[in-house]
Amino acid sequence: MPTKDRAKAPWLPPRWFIHLAWKVHRGAYRAFGGRIGLWKPRPDKWGTLRLTTKGRRSGRPRGVIVAYVEDGPHLVTLAMNGWGEGEPAWWLNLQAHPEARVHLVNGRRAVRARAATGEERARLWDRWRAIETNLDAHAARRPRETAVVVLEPLS
Template sequence: MPDDRTPKSPWLPPRWFIRLAWVVHRAIYRGTGGRVGLSRPKPDSWGTMRLTTVGRRSGQERSVMLGYFEDGPNLVTLAMNGWGAPEPAWWLNLQAHPDVTVALPGGSRPVRGRAAAGDERTRLWSRWREINKGLDGFATRRPTETAVVVLEPRPARD
């Protein structure tokens, strides 16, 4: 008999559609000079930021749009790849070079990224679950645990 506690994996649009949405979002952001495309989180929803990492192999800057919420001075996001199996390139880059920059409504700031662990991860995952009720179902699509990424403020010159 199936375990009723296992979350049902929700429907996702086709991969090509998800990738197209990412491309369009970045194009809108670039095309408006950053005036459109970023948003602050609200109590019941996440915001959108632009994360700029350094490529682990190329050494070139790479940017991606991500959902986030605030946890005190920290920003919290999830290392997912449209809920696909592979780790997102930005997460691999951040692990190799943890000092990164985020663009938020109102300006940019330098941050240092790391994966949350233990009780901190449990607490932050629970907060994501409050924002996205289907989170556990989406997470079942991935063969490995989804990293909860904490972006901590750092001084401009470190």
């Protein structure tokens, strides 16, 4: 018999649905030439950007749409892989080649990626936690710590 005190993990759609939703999102972005599919973050909601990395093995451009928040001039995202195991390919690509491009609703820019550590990571994680109330429970599904990725603008 289940224990009454056991905390129930928050619901998460099946992985196939998460992947399908992001593919549809990316397809809409492409079909409309980038006119839809990206939005700016608000204080209580994340935004979306298109990140173009260099493939770590192929060297070819690889694009993905990710959620982000702003931290001054920096853009901050989570390498969560739909809360599944393993690292997302875009994060592995950035670890091999940290320079990338982002397409935001208000333009494009070149960035350099790095993982936040220490106090910065804790501060940025808290920022995400304020937006996503189940962040810690979802992150606990992963076998390793979820990287907080900072995209710093290149001059």
